[in-house]
Amino acid sequence: MTTDLDLACHVGDVTVTVTSSPADRDRLARHFGDYLAGPIGELDLPGFQLNVNTDPDAFRSAAATFAARATTTVKPVPGVILTEGRTAAGGRCYTVAGDTLEGRPGAWAVSIDGSTIDLYVAESETAPRYALRMAREAMLRTYEDAGGIVFHAAGLDVSGQTVMICAPQGAGKTSTLAALLHGLAGRAALLSNDRLILHGQQSRVVAVPLPVPVARGTLDTYPALWPLTGIKPADLPAEFGTRHKVALPARPFAATFGSTLAATSSLAAIIVPDFTDTARPVSIRRLATEEARHLLGASCFTPSDEFWQPWLVRRTRSDAALATGATTTCARIAANTPCFQVEYGVRGPVDQLQRALAALIGDLL
The missing domain is CATH 3.40.50 (Rossmann fold)
Structure with missing residues (x-):
């Protein structure tokens, strides 16, 4: 069940429910509105819960915890290096170890457990861009699993x-x-x-x-x-x-x-x-x-x-x-x-x- 602080975003037929603070909600809604055309209704695809947190203390705590748990690195796009580890609950967690693409190492940290994605962002004004990036990743891989x-x-x-x-x-x-x-x-x-x-x-x-x-x-x-x-x-x-x-x-x-x-x-x-x-x-x-x-x-x-x-x-x-x-x-x-x-x-x-x-x-x- 969604609340007044949730945004139900449709990335194709993948529904991403975005939860954030009241201060971030309008900014997220405007940014997603610049890219999403609405639901399609053709495929019954799994959805995701995306929790966006821009509190500085929460970000620093998550980034430090995830970095301490890192066991390997991944390179999702050229120029970006992420650390990868496991959370205490068994999910995967990532921090930005290097970024020659945007010049923003350490800009965000994220964990994923099943269909729940927790995003922590260092600067609140960048949260919409990174949130859309997470939703896009979820969309692409979900569609590929469905034969796309x-x-x-x-x-x-x-x-x-x-x-x-x-x-x-x-x-x-x-x-x-x-x-x-x-x-x-x-x-x-x-x-x-x-x-x-x-x-x-x-x-x-x-x-x-x-x-x-x-x-x-x-x-x-x-x-x-x-x-x-x-x-x-x-x-x-x-x-x-x-x-x-x-x-x-x-x-x-x-x-x-x-x-x-x-x-x-x-x-x-x-x-x-x-x-x-x-x-x-x-x-x-x-x-x-x-x-x-x-x-x-x-x-x-x-x-x-x-x-x-x-x-x-x-x-x-x-x-x-x-x-x-x-x-x-x-x-x-x-x-x-x-x-x-x-x-x-x-x-x-x-x-x-x-x-x-x-x-x-x-x-x-």
Whole structure:
């Protein structure tokens, strides 16, 4: 039973009940609202209880206790090192031993016992971000156990149908996403910028709540995004392909284009951007089935996600079973879903890209 201090957050079909102090509740609600589109109601998945504690004394006590119980280390994402140990009750506990990604070692500590996650945060203003991170981890691993497959991809919903954008980092996923949102003029809703979950024979797509990392080029192309960053243009390098980006909250990003968020959709088309630092005109070609299968395999992050290793919530299915499911899913999608490569030089006119993408989607959907 929830209380007035609880937030029932729906991360896909995973319900995460977030309990916090009255002082933290509104901040948590606003942050989760920037990323979550609401319940789906398609799968009966286990839920989680997430208790968020920002009391300084409680944090220091938990961090010291968990560090003292550490027996090994894990690296959930590149640049972050966690200690791992066991609580007195037999659950697992973690502290942040090193962090070259955000420069915040010791920022939080967490324990998990069954479906209960206790998060302790050093600075209350960062609690919403870390709380969403815990909920996202729970979502991803729960869906994988239920047969879902995670892809490194962006996605849009257009009238209940998904346009999935697959490409490695720096190839133009976010630029394609922005061009489609602009070109479709409010007819599309944002699913996610960097991870999508596919499940079922009908290839249902589920949004994973993540920020939208945007580089200087996209910000200059769509200047209405600049106010969301809180920084000046000089703070970001202008060169194409840079890894220096600013992370924008998903809902405000979509709202800049007159759009909103979608929680789920049904896969209808795949776009593969191949952008270069040239003025090359837009060209679009449909990929053969084997080309599409290879691309999907490279973009599939089940069972191995090079940027995010499972740690907080352990999967119950074996890697072999997960890999078999992923291979089958990639082959089925490649055989049944139109997949198009879009070549474009970012020094060319962006309206040409917008029109070409809008026309492609208009013809397909």
